[in-house]
Amino acid sequence: MTETAAYVDYATDAAPAAFVIELAEFSGPLDLLLTLIREEQVDIYDIPIARIAAQFVLRIRTLQLNEAADYLEMAARLLRIKAQMLLPRTDGEEAWDDPRAELVRRLLEYQQMREVVDVLERAGEDRRNRFARAYIPQAPAPPEAPLALSLSELLAAVDRILRIARDPAIHDVIPRAIDVPGAITIIRELLAIRARARWTDLVPYGAEPWQVLSTLLGLLEMAKLGECRVAQPRPFANVEIIRDAAGEAA
Amino acid sequence: MTPLAKLLEAALFASARPIPTEELAALDPEASKAALAAALDELGEHYDVDGHGVELVELGGGWQILTRSEYTEAIERAQLAARPARLSAAALETLALIAYRQPLGRAEIEEIRGVSVGSVLKSLHERGLIDVVGRGEGMGRPLLYGTTPIFLEYFALRHLDELPRADELAVALRAEPRAI
Numbered sequence: 448m449t450e451t452a453a454y455v456d457y458a459t460d461a462a463p464a465a466f467v468i469e470l471a472e473f474s475g476p477l478d479l480l481l482t483l484i485r486e487e488q489v490d491i492y493d494i495p496i497a498r499i500a501a502q503f504v505l506r507i508r509t510l511q512l513n514e515a516a517d518y519l520e521m522a523a524r525l526l527r528i529k530a531q532m533l534l535p536r537t538d539g540e541e542a543w544d545d546p547r548a549e550l551v552r553r554l555l556e557y558q559q560m561r562e563v564v565d566v567l568e569r570a571g572e573d574r575r576n577r578f579a580r581a582y583i584p585q586a587p588a589p590p591e592a593p594l595a596l597s598l599s600e601l602l603a604a605v606d607r608i609l610r611i612a613r614d615p616a617i618h619d620v621i622p623r624a625i626d627v628p629g630a631i632t633i634i635r636e637l638l639a640i641r642a643r644a645r646w647t648d649l650v651p652y653g654a655e656p657w658q659v660l661s662t663l664l665g666l667l668e669m670a671k672l673g674e675c676r677v678a679q680p681r682p683f684a685n686v687e688i689i690r691d692a693a694g695e696a697a
Numbered sequence: 698m699t700p701l702a703k704l705l706e707a708a709l710f711a712s713a714r715p716i717p718t719e720e721l722a723a724l725d726p727e728a729s730k731a732a733l734a735a736a737l738d739e740l741g742e743h744y745d746v747d748g749h750g751v752e753l754v755e756l757g758g759g760w761q762i763l764t765r766s767e768y769t770e771a772i773e774r775a776q777l778a779a780r781p782a783r784l785s786a787a788a789l790e791t792l793a794l795i796a797y798r799q800p801l802g803r804a805e806i807e808e809i810r811g812v813s814v815g816s817v818l819k820s821l822h823e824r825g826l827i828d829v830v831g832r833g834e835g836m837g838r839p840l841l842y843g844t845t846p847i848f849l850e851y852f853a854l855r856h857l858d859e860l861p862r863a864d865e866l867a868v869a870l871r872a873e874p875r876a877i
Contacts, residue, residue, distance in 0.1 A: 563793035574853035
């Protein structure tokens with residue numbers, strides 16, 4: 448009962464949408480009823496229904512709860528019990544079902560639950576007052592602007608590579624050693640003449656796949672050694688190879 | 698402190714959540730159950746006897762190092778940590794019923810509380826305090842709810858048995874109402 452203000456919420460699950468009203472003072476009609484019984488100091492097993500019902504109706508009016516179906520339903524129930532009590536009953540008749548019995552059972556059940564609530568409230572408060580280690584896992588660094596490519600663009604790129612290679616037929620596999628040192632020599636020779644070169648300068652149209660691979664691996668190796676830098680202005684653009692200072696010094 | 702107690706302390710310090718006893722045992726496969734219990738005792742005593750600002754607490758089926766409550770105010774004032782929001786009365790009532798009568802369906806909770814509990818159940822579920830543990834037999838096979846390990850953690854309980862038994866409550870529903 449810690450909320451300072453009532454709040455209204457719409458139930459969002461499958462059940463018919465209902466107002467859920469929770470008040471600072473009362474968590475439901477049974478709570479209000481129990482409070483009244485305590486305030487009026489009456490015996491829970493012998494509730495003066497007329498008095499309690501009148502109090503109940505008065506209270507929900509002052510609390511402006513008269514729109515809350517749960518409270519109205521309880522008010523109606525009380526009035527019904529009151530009406531049943533007014534019905535004449537023959538004295539001496541043994542089995543008289545007290546119309547209040549069901550209400551008493553519910554009130555007791557509710558009160559039992561409230562005791563458990565007290566236990567939980569104390570336990571929760573105890574835990575609330577002690578902090579655990581507040582370890583917050585470090586957020587992973589945001590990835591650098593991702594390549595926004597569609598599948599069709601990717602396939603088109605593969606297609607371009609395969610078209611550069613003269614014979615993409617793959618049923619005729621002949622193991623052929625990739626000549627990385629040879630490719631490096633070619634790239635070095637080219638860079639000795641020109642400070643900048645392009646991928647298409649290194650790999651002629653119609654090159655064999657092993658030549659493409661050799662050149663690629665050689666280029667990566669040289670970039671790793673710092674002999675050249677490799678740049679691509681945008682996805683799928685011609686790769687530029689720039690002679691690096693380290694390469695010149697070598 | 699024994700090496701095992703130090704190892705446990707380091708592991709408990711590193712973890713943000715309570716560590717279940719089995720996981721503590723896995724830290725040193727050679728340590729016996731008795732040695733583990735002794736080391737936990739030793740660590741707890743170390744904090745209590747030497748007067749540390751933290752203590753070792755058993756909760757939610759595991760162990761955790763927590764700050765002592767006398768420092769809560771100061772820590773919160775310095776904005777180093779904040780206490781979580783309290784549960785509403787409606788949430789506590791609903792939890793109390795589920796804790797004692799689980800598995801329990803929505804209709805039974807509404808019957809006892811006298812109000813609809815749809816949104817309360819939803820928010821308790823979102824906070825991980827309750828979970829769906831099965832379906833009832835009746836009409837529409839209603840969802841049945843039960844409490845979770847987070848429930849035990851939230852109330853710093855070792856297990857559900859730590860709550861008072863229903864017949865220990867002052868208003869136990871033991872006897873039929875007096876003749877009325």
